[in-house]
Amino acid sequence: MIEFILNNKHITADLPPTTVLLDFIRRESQLTGTKEGCREGDCGACTVILGSLDKSKLNYKSINSCLMPLADVHGKHVVTIEGISPQTNNPDELSPIQQAMVEEGGTQCGFCTPGFVVSTTNYFLNETKPEVSGAINSLGGNICRCTGYAGIIRAVEKSIEAYNKSEKKSNNYKRLIEARFIPEYFLEIPKRLKLIKKQQTKKKQAEFLVGGGTDLYVQRWEELVQTESQFVSNKNVSSEIKIEKGKIVLGGAATIQQILESKIFKKYFPSLASQLELFGSLPIRNRATVAGNIVNASPIGDLSNILLSLDASVHLAGKSKRVVPLRKFYLGYKTLTKKKAEIIEKISFAIPPKHFFFNFEKISKRTYLDIASVNTSIALVAKNGKIESAGISAGGVAPIPLYLTKTCEALVNKEIKTDLLKSVVQVAAEEISPISDARGSAEYKRLLLRQLIYSHFILLFPEKINVEELL
Numbered sequence: 001m002i003e004f005i006l007n008n009k010h011i012t013a014d015l016p017p018t019t020v021l022l023d024f025i026r027r028e029s030q031l032t033g034t035k036e037g038c039r040e041g042d043c044g045a046c047t048v049i050l051g052s053l054d055k056s057k058l059n060y061k062s063i064n065s066c067l068m069p070l071a072d073v074h075g076k077h078v079v080t081i082e083g084i085s086p087q088t089n090n091p092d093e094l095s096p097i098q099q100a101m102v103e104e105g106g107t108q109c110g111f112c113t114p115g116f117v118v119s120t121t122n123y124f125l126n127e128t129k130p131e132v133s134g135a136i137n138s139l140g141g142n143i144c145r146c147t148g149y150a151g152i153i154r155a156v157e158k159s160i161e162a163y164n165k166s167e168k169k170s171n172n173y174k175r176l177i178e179a180r181f182i183p184e185y186f187l188e189i190p191k192r193l194k195l196i197k198k199q200q201t202k203k204k205q206a207e208f209l210v211g212g213g214t215d216l217y218v219q220r221w222e223e224l225v226q227t228e229s230q231f232v233s234n235k236n237v238s239s240e241i242k243i244e245k246g247k248i249v250l251g252g253a254a255t256i257q258q259i260l261e262s263k264i265f266k267k268y269f270p271s272l273a274s275q276l277e278l279f280g281s282l283p284i285r286n287r288a289t290v291a292g293n294i295v296n297a298s299p300i301g302d303l304s305n306i307l308l309s310l311d312a313s314v315h316l317a318g319k320s321k322r323v324v325p326l327r328k329f330y331l332g333y334k335t336l337t338k339k340k341a342e343i344i345e346k347i348s349f350a351i352p353p354k355h356f357f358f359n360f361e362k363i364s365k366r367t368y369l370d371i372a373s374v375n376t377s378i379a380l381v382a383k384n385g386k387i388e389s390a391g392i393s394a395g396g397v398a399p400i401p402l403y404l405t406k407t408c409e410a411l412v413n414k415e416i417k418t419d420l421l422k423s424v425v426q427v428a429a430e431e432i433s434p435i436s437d438a439r440g441s442a443e444y445k446r447l448l449l450r451q452l453i454y455s456h457f458i459l460l461f462p463e464k465i466n467v468e469e470l471l
């Protein structure tokens, strides 16, 4: 039995845990405000808000219900467009966000509108000092195909004005309720969620292990809904990001958004937060896990690319526990050293030392909400212009997320200068074997990697590199 709260209603569902939340919302619950567009996490028409209790604190985040297994909503609050009307007994009454959408011409055919309204509502649930740029960022996963975005942006601005005019309260939910952004029942949710007992877990082997589901539900959802599966959420896999014995440790279930918001990453990788904004959209980042990115083994995975440059170790748990360097994890296209029954419990890498330099570059066909044509990360220790250690990875140029062993060797103990860079990109060119596909020709990808390695050095050591000489 899966128990959760859908808007203001307590749900007990006796359905396969792999059931897609979107199907439950639309077909079982007949709440058709949530739309089905791409079913691949790309359009945002299916966006809902998911509230979970972390100790006693309720956290809300936006997710794509088309990629969400029912198992993972157990003990949580799911909010659809029908659940945010200021008066639950009068769903026709509009919230200030909905009203602004109407007044500012933010909607035409209306198909995308519930997703936009739900994502904007989620923004206000999480932000007491709303700003237009932040609100627009939170809509990164919502696509409108007919109205255009000007009206939607005006509606967002108007909603922020309405929020700012409302009376400040110590509890943001109370403020939002009084300003009619959300209904009153939200206040009772923590108490009601506490009454839901933890799910019983099945021990038997299953065909699939589902993490955030953002790869599995895109690639294999039809098989998933008919198959016995296990869920990382039921396996005591940590999502914590912490420092332990001189290492940065990421729980296997840590999400990309957690990394982006992590104080530890902000301290040691100050540029990474803005770079990770190019990873999917907020609802995808809210679900996509580190372990899922590694095991999916896409040659253009972003996190695997970053972690390769940092010489991360993968901590596996099966019949026994073992630690494998990520650089030895990929044997061939989607072939891993990991055994089927092994789970990634955590990933760790050394805390960056002094004189550490890091950069991540990604080129996609579209800037936002797209996977890379080519990506690359660099992690260097360099003192007085001389490289002491180097880690460079490259994605999209081989069947696996690639660590550029020889390129790194060619950098160590060398002075950083333009000539070194020119010779090093030639070494890199010999280590890669890109193929032509929808993301670009082999030749184009070769060129991209060269330019991105140049970018690493131009950004990190502008005073040492003569850009004119690279042209």
Ligand SMILES: Cc1cc2nc3c(=O)[nH]c(=O)nc-3n(C[C@H](O)[C@H](O)[C@H](O)COP(=O)(O)OP(=O)(O)OC[C@H]3O[C@@H](n4cnc5c(N)ncnc54)[C@H](O)[C@@H]3O)c2cc1C
Binding pocket: 040, 041, 042, 208, 209, 210, 211, 212, 213, 214, 215, 216, 217, 218, 232, 237, 252, 253, 278, 279, 280, 281, 284, 287, 288, 289, 290, 291, 292, 293, 294, 295, 296, 300, 301, 302, 303, 342, 343, 344, 345, 369, 370, 371, 372
């Ligand atoms: C719209 C969209 C945009 C995307 N954008 C990007 C992007 O910009 N960059 C990028 O790199 N990726 C992107 N992705 C791909 C995906 O989000 C990532 O690869 C994500 O990190 C996968 O994590 P997950 O937890 O959702 O994996 P899942 O789909 O749950 O699982 C993927 C694989 O990992 C395995 N797995 C999951 N957790 C564990 C564990 N703890 N131990 C062992 N095995 C495990 C599963 O069994 C499965 O084989 C995008 C996906 C979508 C739908």
Ligand code: FES
Binding pocket: 035, 036, 037, 038, 039, 040, 041, 042, 043, 044, 045, 046, 047, 064, 065, 066, 067
């Ligand atoms: S239906 Fe398009 S993101 Fe879910």
Ligand code: FES
Binding pocket: 106, 107, 108, 109, 110, 111, 112, 113, 143, 144, 145, 146, 147, 148
């Ligand atoms: S209003 Fe038609 S897709 Fe946005």
